[in-house]
Amino acid sequence: MTASAYRAVPGSYRTPSGWNALLPERTGRRLDGDVTCDLVVVGAGYTGLAAARRWSARRPNDRILVLDALTLGEGNPGRNSGFLLEVALAEDADPSAIARMRTANALVRGAMSEIAALVESSRIDCALARRGTYRAAVGPVGLAALARYRRFLDGARLPYAVLDREALAARIGTRFYQEGLYSPDCYLAQPAALIRALAATLPPNVSLLEQTCVTRLVRDGGWRLTAGGHQVRAPHVILANNAFAKLLVPSASRVVAMYTYAALTEPLDDRNLARLGSDEQWGLLPAHRLGSTLRLTADGRLLVRSSHGYEREAPPQRIEAELRDNLGRRFPILDLPPFASTWGGATGYTLGGGPLWGQLAEGLWVSAGCNGGGVVKGTLFGAALAELASGGEPADVLGLFGAARWLPPEPFRRLGYLVAERWQSRQGAAER
Numbered sequence: 368m369t370a371s372a373y374r375a376v377p378g379s380y381r382t383p384s385g386w387n388a389l390l391p392e393r394t395g396r397r398l399d400g401d402v403t404c405d406l407v408v409v410g411a412g413y414t415g416l417a418a419a420r421r422w423s424a425r426r427p428n429d430r431i432l433v434l435d436a437l438t439l440g441e442g443n444p445g446r447n448s449g450f451l452l453e454v455a456l457a458e459d460a461d462p463s464a465i466a467r468m469r470t471a472n473a474l475v476r477g478a479m480s481e482i483a484a485l486v487e488s489s490r491i492d493c494a495l496a497r498r499g500t501y502r503a504a505v506g507p508v509g510l511a512a513l514a515r516y517r518r519f520l521d522g523a524r525l526p527y528a529v530l531d532r533e534a535l536a537a538r539i540g541t542r543f544y545q546e547g548l549y550s551p552d553c554y555l556a557q558p559a560a561l562i563r564a565l566a567a568t569l570p571p572n573v574s575l576l577e578q579t580c581v582t583r584l585v586r587d588g589g590w591r592l593t594a595g596g597h598q599v600r601a602p603h604v605i606l607a608n609n610a611f612a613k614l615l616v617p618s619a620s621r622v623v624a625m626y627t628y629a630a631l632t633e634p635l636d637d638r639n640l641a642r643l644g645s646d647e648q649w650g651l652l653p654a655h656r657l658g659s660t661l662r663l664t665a666d667g668r669l670l671v672r673s674s675h676g677y678e679r680e681a682p683p684q685r686i687e688a689e690l691r692d693n694l695g696r697r698f699p700i701l702d703l704p705p706f707a708s709t710w711g712g713a714t715g716y717t718l719g720g721g722p723l724w725g726q727l728a729e730g731l732w733v734s735a736g737c738n739g740g741g742v743v744k745g746t747l748f749g750a751a752l753a754e755l756a757s758g759g760e761p762a763d764v765l766g767l768f769g770a771a772r773w774l775p776p777e778p779f780r781r782l783g784y785l786v787a788e789r790w791q792s793r794q795g796a797a798e799r
């Protein structure tokens with residue numbers, strides 16, 4: 368992608384997705400003329416595809432268009448670390464929250480089962496496997512976060528195992544962490560293949576058009592969108608483009624684009640794999656928000672994800688050096704192979720962690736703000752939004768998961784972010 372294209376297309380990135388680079392090249396269909404349809408979904412991520420699928424189930428005779436700025440797999444849905452959590456996250460463990468979280472967890476599990484069934488019917492191999500996840504801490508701040516998480520697991524009666532440094536090392540080959548928890552409630556997948564699998568199973572009345580960026584949305588009786596140089600008219604629009612929804616409607620400005628970065632190594636050789644622990648493949652999430660994510664993939668690569676950037680993607684050279692350092696500190700016992708790729712992605716963050724979800728105007732709906740964990744929750748929220756928008760009775764998304772809170776305008780927002788980030792970085796420095 369040229370520098371000008373990188374700046375011009377929202378949701379495009381400086382470097383290709385490392386996961387997508389491992390797959391056969393894809394040429395998706397683009398929008399090639401003006402069109403009128405019943406529903407337009409902006410964004411072919413987990414949220415958008417689930418919304419289109421649910422609308423189609425409720426209104427099988429409608430014509431539905433899903434428009435995405437990029438080729439499927441290259442955009443944000445194909446850039447994540449591939450953790451599909453089967454339970455919602457909980458920061459608190461008071462009894463009222465636990466009751467709410469149990470209901471939320473049942474919904475999240477339902478969405479996960481739906482994803483697993485779709486993947487199976489797609490016959491696309493996306494290495495989806497219920498491997499569980501580790502969560503680990505290095506210093507006092509991380510340990511306190513781990514203890515909070517453990518209280519939530521206890522309260523919600525979810526299974527887990529506690530592992531000390533040596534037990535973790537025996538399983539995943541690093542002595543970097545002081546303590547960890549293993550929870551079985553998580554799948555791992557190759558995310559670029561996963562989003563392709565979900566797209567491959569869309570019903571026939573849904574058309575997916577790629578490299579078709581929506582640049583304008585105006586009220587025109589119904590709604591008129593300018594996309595890929597053409598006009599699309601529809602009475603209903605669902606915005607499922609996460610951190611970029613605010614570029615189309617200012618009322619979506621509660622969602623902040625927070626960039627985070629990942630790298631995948633070349634496959635480890637047998638000598639290095641033998642130095643890792645007993646688990647053939649695994650995933651580890653940091654106990655503290657600012658820590659690093661790790662994975663050993665099914666094909667023997669290490670993944671590391673770390674670092675954050677506010678509303679702007681950092682230069683790849685700086686990020687690559689940081690990620691290399693992170694991995695080296697965790698695995699001094701390995702002769703690490705070079706990175707095959709390093710990339711960034713934009714997650715949509717909200718104050719309070721709830722989504723921006725619901726109706727914005729007549730015929731205009733939004734589900735945005737993945738808060739760094741939207742593969743399964745996005746699937747749930749997208750389907751629930753389509754249910755609501757098509758006149759059904761959806762789950763109580765806002766009551767169960769909270770709503771995105773108001774944020775001050777710029778420059779106060781950025782300043783607030785910088786202060787909080789600096790404070791948290793200092794506190795959680797050991798976890799990086």
Ligand SMILES: Cc1cc2nc3c(=O)[nH]c(=O)nc-3n(C[C@H](O)[C@H](O)[C@H](O)COP(=O)(O)OP(=O)(O)OC[C@H]3O[C@@H](n4cnc5c(N)ncnc54)[C@H](O)[C@@H]3O)c2cc1C
Pocket residue numbers: 377378409410411412413414415434435436437442443444445446447448449450451452579580581582607608609610611612626627628629672711712713714735736737738739740741742743745
């Ligand atoms: C490095 C990294 C690691 C992560 N790890 C995990 C993880 O392990 N598990 C997890 O659950 N989450 C993870 N996340 C977050 C995850 O990517 C999101 O939760 C998930 O992709 C959200 O799905 P979504 O469909 O809501 O939005 P997105 O995936 O952001 O999809 C939005 C889509 O809208 C498109 N778009 C944007 N603007 C326009 C426009 N104007 N016109 C047309 N299309 C547009 C984009 O191209 C994109 O395809 C990670 C994110 C990153 C960056």
